[in-house]
Structure formats: structure tokens, C-alpha cells
Amino acid sequence: MSSGKSLVTGAAGFLGSHVCDCLLERGEKVIAVDDLSGGFAVNVPADVEWVKGDVSDHLFVRNLWNDHGPFNRIYHLAAYAAEGLSHFIRRFNYTNNLVASVNLLNETVKHGCECFVFTSSIAAYGSAQPPMREDTTPIPEDPYGIAKYAVELDLKSAHEMWGLNSVILRPHNVYGERQNVMDPYRNVVGIYLRCALEEKPFPVFGDGGQTRAFSYVGDVAPLIAETGFREDCFNEIFNVGSDEVNTVKHLAELIAEEFEVELDIEWLEERVEAKHAYSDHSKLDMFFPDCSRTSLKEGISRMSDWVRRNGLWEASFPQQVEVAKGLPDSWRKLLSSPS
Secondary structure, three states, X not given: OOOOEEEEEOOOOHHHHHHHHHHHHOOOEEEEEEOOOOOXXXXXXXXXXXXXXXXXXXXXXXXXXXXXXXXXXXXXXXXOOOOOHHHOOHHHHHHHHHHXXXXXXXXXXXHOOOEEEEEOOHHHHOOOOOOEOOOOOOOOOOHHHHHHHHHHHHHHXXXXXXXXXXXXXXXXXXXXXXXXXXXXXXXXXXXXXXXHHHOOOEEEEOOOOOEEOOEEHHHHHHHHXXXXXXXXXXXXXXXXXXXXXXXXXXXXXXXXXXXXXOOOEEEEOOXXXXXXXXXXXXXXXXXXXXXXXXXXXXXXXXXXXXXXHHOOOOOOOOOEOOOOOOOOHHHHOOOEOOO
8 A cells, every 4th residue: 555645636627536536545645636627626535635726827836845745646637628629729728738737847847756647638649540559659630639749748858857757648538427517518428418318419510420439437547546656657658548439429329328318419510520539558458457448338327327316517618719710600609709
């Protein structure tokens, strides 16, 4: 069991709160940080030391070390993960996903740590031919992916300059309990669960033939937590997620079946996105041969039970776009335009 101290950003969010759980199970002391801009205080485990604040504020980040450090491990999960929307909220995207990461990296370099664990994204690959492998050259095509890959490069530079150890995880299409099902712009599993609960049409862009490997959080979070303790994982990059590939249309069918509602699809104009995006996990399996892989049907059942117990809540997401040009009509009516 561990007796160290970990800093977890995005701890009130979906994936971050699950990573906190995994670290607590190891006996780790956890300093949990979130500004609640996209997360919820109810997600934060009771046994962590909770600090509310925004890691894009460098003074706040500096005081984390002054007041709560030093830290053995940094788990940086705070982000606004919206690939498609990131084209229209570029400043918001780079502030939350890049500037915040640089603030954390600066303080980590100053004070040191055993490992900096960073959750990047499959978006770093862009529209490379799937299945993406870690040795595929990343060519991100949206601001979200660009921000994530920039942090990856910065971590590499920090290792070469100062010897800082890091682990980079590229999870994809993660879903499960505690996900914000009220955000209408990301997390298609959550969007469809809300539609099923409200008995509203399921929005599908294009023909619904987009393929993804939807990945259950109970499989992903333990791996993220574990890599920070594994020296053989240091300075490695791992794809993390499911090998089960499904179309978006089939996802809608599964969720309609789970809630026993008639599948009513609202067909929307095709948007700019990767048609097929899923990863190869051969490298991960070499390091973690016993990692679990929950089927989509079982994962949907678990998440659906959680949604039924907790119901719906007030939405929390960016309300204003910075660039309205080219914004899909289905989003235009939900977002206000810049003044």
C-alpha cells in the first residue's frame, strides 16, 4: 500500500473522481482540485483533501505547493474535452487545456515529483487510419487535440531538460457513472441517455456510421492511477480503452433498448469529425496483461442504473462561443454568439 501524496486535478469531474477513488484504495493521501466549472462537488470522494480553484490561475497553482505540497505524484485530468466544439471556443480551450497544464508543469519542475501523469486524448492522432498506435505520428486537427499534443511535447521537453518523469495516457470515448449527461456538446453516451430518459429524439450527425470504441470508466481509471506507481511505465505513452468497436447508430439502439423506448433519430447534417477513431492497445496489454475490458452493453447497463438513481440536473457547459462561423445549426440554438 502507498503512503505518498498525490495531487489530482479535475477531481470533481467524471474521470478525475474515479482516479481519486483508486488512489484512496491504495492508501494514498489525495489533494483534490477542481473549480466546479464542469464537475460537481458531490463527485469528490469524502476522504480526499478538497481544494477549490482554477489551475489556469498560476497564483492558485503556486499556492497549491506552498500550502499542500510536496507531492509524490501529479495526476492532471482537468480539461474541457470537446473536440468538435473546441473550434468555436478556442481561447476557452487553450486556457483550460494548455495554459493550465503549463502552470502545473512549471511548479512540478520547481519542486519535483516522482511522476507527472497526464491524460491526453485520442484526438492527438487526428484522422489517422485506425487503429491508432502509439508510434503513429500525431497530426491533431482540432484545437482540443492540438492542446493535448502540445502538453505531450512539453512533457517530453521537461524530461530532456530536467529529468521529469511522466506518463501520457490517450484514453478515448470514456463513459460511465458520474459523467455529466447534461452537456449537449460532448459525451455522446451521456447525451443519448438523457434523450432516453426524456423520451426525446436521439441526435445523429451524418448517417450514424461513425465508429468508436466506447470505454467504460471502471476499466480506464484504475490503469491511470496505477501508472504513476510503475517505474516501467515512466516516460511511456499508452492508448487506454476498449477494443470493442461500434457505430454511433448502434450505440443509440443499445441505449433505446436499455430504457425500453422507441428509437427516434433526429438526423443532422454531417459535421467535421473523424469518421472512424479507435486505438490499438497491444502496448498497454504488454504492461497490464490482466486489465479488464467491460462490454458496451454491460457498461451501458451500469451507467443507466446510475442515471436512473440520480436523475437529471442543471446543465454546466460554456454558454458562449467565440467564433460562430460554421457552427452546426443544432448547436447554434443552444449557444449565444459573441458580442
